[in-house]
Amino acid sequence: MKTKKPNFLLPRSLxxxxxFCMPGLLAFAGKQIDLLTPKTIxxxxxxxxxxxxxxxxxxxxxxxxSKEKFGDFEISLQYKTSQKAxxxxxxRTDPKNAVQGGFEIQIASPGIYGGKH
Numbered sequence: 157m158k159t160k161k162p163n164f165l166l167p168r169s170l171x172x173x174x175x176f177c178m179p180g181l182l183a184f185a186g187k188q189i190d191l192l193t194p195k196t197i198x199x200x201x202x203x204x205x206x207x208x209x210x211x212x213x214x215x216x217x218x219x220x221x222s223k224e225k226f227g228d229f230e231i232s233l234q235y236k237t238s239q240k241a242x243x244x245x246x247x248r249t250d251p252k253n254a255v256q257g258g259f260e261i262q263i264a265s266p267g268i269y270g271g272k273h
Contacts, residue, residue: 219254241265 201215237243242264249258 235263237263237265239265240268242268 202213203220204211204213231245231247233245235243244260244262244264246254246258246260
């Protein structure tokens with residue numbers, strides 16, 4: 157059985173609040189997508205999922221890939237950053253070149269780039 161290649165990812169430094177959803181699921185296009193359960197990804201030591209809130213652990217690094225591929229989509233998320241956060245939501249990425257091979261919605265602390273972004 158062939159596995160699907162992922163199509164978007166969430167970097168480790170992003171604190172993603174999965175509000176109004178059941179723990180381990182994301183609402184997507186009127187249905188819930190299995191994205192965060194241990195069967196679809198390995199949270200390893202980089203992420204902690206408790207009561208529907210996905211948080212980074214103290215161990216640096218780590219990217220979460222979706223199991224599904226998506227066509228057109230809308231995404232809504234809530235996030236909280238630290239004082240010197242530099243993170244983002246990558247989508248339409250190439251798994252072989254995740255950071256440079258796609259698009260990113262930048263999520264950073266105000267002023268971290270000095271007006272460059």
